[in-house]
Amino acid sequence: MTSRRDALKLAGLGMGALAVGSGQAAAATNPGTLYSSSVAHGPDRSYRPGRAGTDYTPVETPNGSTLPYKIKNGVKIFHLVAEQVDHEFADGLNGRCWGYNGRVHGPTIEAVEGDRVRVYVTNRLPAATSVHWHGVILNSGMDGVSGLNQQAIEPGETFVYEWTFQQFGTFMYHSHHDEMTQMAMGLLGMIVVHPRRPSEPKPDRDFALMLSTWKMRPGERRPDPNEMTDFNILTINGKAYPATTPLVARTGQRVRIRIGNLSAMHHHSIHLHGYAFEETMTDGGLVPLSARRPETTTLVPVGATRTVEFIANNPGDWAMHCHMTHHVMNQMAHGGANMLGVDPAAFQGRVASLLPAYMAMGQTGMGEMGEHIESGHMPVPENSLPMVGSQGPHGYISMGGMFTLLKVRDGITDFANPGWYDDPVGVARPATVEELNRDEVGILNAQTE
């Protein structure tokens, strides 16, 4: 028997459901208006194809590329080919991965809000696949979840997807068939959609970065999709530092950096030195001005994009990296014994009688390991990466993995790597005896004694 109170509850629920229902109906006819559309779209309204230069400043994908297209009857036509790709993560480490159009990760799909697009997907993998357009609001049948929205694309088949971008922003695409295997093998890419009528200043420099994680056992070429936690290659656009191409801007330019994360298990807190920025967009749309706040680190969760913007008013070479310390180390830093503080003299000789090439390491940390390798004092196994870094202008840079550089220079018009920054203001250096005495620091500097 239903009590009066229950009846009221039911009535309340009913009204709630009605309210939700009408809200959904409104969203369905006008999906992009919440935060992310710059024009009033009717149902599936498309515009003339947006043009680079006039409608938008093209995005750059460091170490990557933009997917070419052709226009037929007002529709932008793209073609993705899923296939095996031999990919170099950094000098010395190659993987037999899966990617799109000969790349890991796939080329960036770039379009303008209101563009009608048709994307052909050819499967040259030994397994079935499908492509999901993460964050793109489109009809259910184009959403790409195999079995749910469509049949899987079998090896040798070509499927066609078609929709109109009703929103702008930073989105991603990836396999949605056997995700665990196929995303771990590299089947992912970025989607950048520019606003048709921007309400905010266009960026002068616009970059797209995809974060991902890999398990590459030293000596092996196949990424291991079964790994759940201990990933040992951390990449930006498929590259581990020092193979990451720097982001270059001229002093005073407005810089936009779009960061997507399709790692298996790890969120990444991406930190930029030298600047405070604002997070302007997520893959859900524009962040309202009233909700923006200054940050120096943006947390990019798995399965999300974060877009940050700033004026490049501080020239220099600036580190930009994941702040999780194990994410800025390469392969050989993982799984070793803790040697910190150990005096290896006692056993070095005994081990060396069994293993002539043996070298104790890690007693003061891992920072010096890259130098040992670079100088030829320490061999690394075939097809593997040392833990960290490369030679910088002031010594060895003990960073690897998810690490890149923002290089800001006065007056440049060419955005190729400008080399190392020579800071005219001053560089930190050993203190002099006069300085130590003057400021009564009470300690003598080993280098100035």
Ligand SMILES: [Cu+2]
């Ligand atoms: Cu990270």
